[in-house]
Amino acid sequence: MNEKSLLATSDSQPSPAVQAVLEQEKKLITPRRIFYLAIALVILVYSGQQSDLSVIELIQGGGNMAEYISRYFPPDFRDWRLYLQDTIETIAMGLWGTILAAIVAVPLAILASENLCPSWLVFPIRRVLDGMRAINEVVFALVFVVAVGLGPFAGVLALFVHTAGTLGKLFSEAIEAIDPGPVEGIRATGASKLQEIVFGVIPQVLPLWTSFTLYRFEANVRSASVLGIVGAGGIGVSLYQSFRSFKYPKVCAILLFLIVSVAIIDTLSSKLRQRLI
Structure with missing residues (x-):
């Protein structure tokens, strides 16, 4: 060159x-x-x-x-039957709190979506969801314990209110991210607003909604284990009593029950998501 x-x-x-x-x-x-x-x-x-x-x-x-941490070992499983029963109660609390929250979160999410509802309606609904999310489950549990007494029902109500705010926010964000094409096609046929939502919106967001709900169920089982501290039932009652009496090996056994239960729930929910999504 x-x-x-x-x-x-x-x-x-x-x-x-x-x-x-x-x-x-x-x-x-x-x-x-x-x-x-x-x-x-x-x-x-x-x-x-x-x-x-x-x-x-x-x-x-x-x-x-x-x-x-060394004081927690070896774990004390002598009361394992009680811990198992309390764990089942805790899972039941998380399940019902999540189911009720998902049912209420659907209409709230629709009303909080800017692409479906006017801004004058979206703004107050979003503020309601903010309030439901901002207040911790323990605070709600204290309120419901006064209303319905000690026991798991107060815990279910506390999880329900807080989780409805969280799922409502997540559901609304999923709605706002949908493809508008199917909705416009259904609207062109002269369908009503409800038909647009049922046939154009729900099918697109249902997989994400399912994933969000399953994750919140797993999180609610963890949260339910703490609500027993304020008398809202579940394994948190035994956990709190063991902490107060400095019986750390029993605390370790309870924590192991929680870890195993959450791991099982995570495995089952992952398989369920793979089938549904």
Whole structure:
């Protein structure tokens, strides 16, 4: 290759692919993006200070933590029948809390979807869902214990209200992400609004709704295990009593029951999702 051809090659413009990559890099690094990144870093640093994050303290307290955990072993399974019965009660609480929440979340999600309902209706429904999600299940359990007394029914109601807010939000986001084509096709046939939702919206979001509901069921079993602390039934009652009496081997046995039950639920729900989705 002679000197002229080399100069021509060196002076030639980059290929379109290279130019596209360079343009993309220029778009990624902009003053606005740098400003937003700086704001995010400031928020993270401030949040870390407010949370007293300290790796040094964690390392220094590692020995105390190991010594404390050693008190839990070996687990004490002498009351395993009681723990099994309480675990079944806890799973039942999570199941009914999830079922009731899913039933109520469907109409709330439809009313909270901007692509189906007007903004004057969407805004208050979303605020209701925010309130249901923002308040922890334990607080709801305290309220329902006063209303219906001690026992698992109060726990079911607490899980139901909180989970309805969570599922309502997730369901509405799934509705807003649907393909509008099928809905417009059904609307073109002169169908009513209800028929549009039943035949155009529900079939598209049902797989996601099923996945969300199964996940919330698994999460509700974990949450139900804590509600017993306020007298809302389930294995949380035995867990709280064991903690208060410093019977850590019994606490370990209860926790193992919870781990096994959640693992079984996760396995079964995964297989069910594969069949339904």
